[in-house]
Amino acid sequence: MRTRRTLIITVLLALAACAPQFDLPDAALQTPVLTAEYLVAADGRRIALRRYEADAPKAIIVAAHGFNDYSKAFAMAGPWFAARDVTIIALDQRGFGNTPTRSLWPGTDVLADDLAVLVRAVKQQQPSLPVYLMGISMGAAVATVATARHDLPIEGLVLSGPAFWGWSRMNVLYRTTLWTAAHVAPGYLLTGEGLRRWPSDNIEMLRALSRDPLMIRETRVDTIYGLVNLMDAAFAAAGDVDVPTLVLLGEKDEIVPAGPVDEVVRRLGTAPRYGRYENGWHMLLRDLQRETVFRDIAQWIDDPAAPMPSGEEVALPGEYGH
Secondary structure, X not given: OHHHHHHHHHXXXXXXXXXXXXXXXXXXXXXXXXXXXXXXXXXXXXXXXXXXXXXXXXXXXXXXXXXXXXXXXXXXXXXXXXXXXXXXXXXXXXXXXXXXXXOOEXXXXXXXXXXXXXXXXXXXXXXXXXXXXXXXXXXXXXXXXXXXXXXXXXXXXXXXXXXXXOHHHOOHHHHHHHHHHHHHOOOOEEOOOOOOOXXXXXXXHHHHHHOOOOOOOOEEHHHHHHHHHXXXXXXXXXXXXXXXXXXXXXXOOOOOOHHHHHHHXXXXXXXXXXXXXXXXXXXXXXXXXXXXXXXXXXXXXXXXXXXXXXXXXXXXXXXXXX
């Protein structure tokens, strides 16, 4: 019996020594500052920004990228919207893109807080303009949590290919395997090779991403563990979202399961608009038919009650209608 207790204690100590490593924020040092190129957070971290400025903007979109991506995710959407008088301001979220702690997971709270700080700073600088919050995949999960937890000065929320596949939607085998891996070998790197999943039909764009040095192609196990925590938090927070929301999903999406997205749409605090694109993939804002999606977003910003130009809006029977 004594030997067994000793063995259990030894195993627990080993697991603790190999716990997931997160890039937690430093103590608050200052009032956040928004510059042309950076958001300087309260802990002094400089968060890189990419701006697509309209000459005479009628609205601003604060945008959050997806997992292992960075603010260049909006390089196709940015000029299109800027030409139609909508400015996009996108950030490199902590742990991604042009950040000093790239590849380390910062935690759900930090990601959501950074996005909320950016939204408030943008609104403070442009108080007369309506501000919208848009997230892609992981960024959609961050935007959902930020909107649910903070009283943000936004007119609406856009969720494209939203990542809501958290612990509660995962089967037992996946949950057990990921938890064990994150606590036994948190720094183990995964590449995703062999999964045979396509995020987009825009092959030229995907080839360019494969050469982009700021894209993360080897992912730590504990970062995936953190991502699942985020997705679970976003799924739980959906019912507390109380702003107009536009949800967009590609029928050919091989990255995000449709089931959890449908569930979230049913649970959102306000009746959302839901676009399901027959020829859309996961990277809706970079797919070959991306302008179809752009037009739907632009129309929703102009008139949230108007029909989607694409005609690809759906409703979930028995829950809400349009």
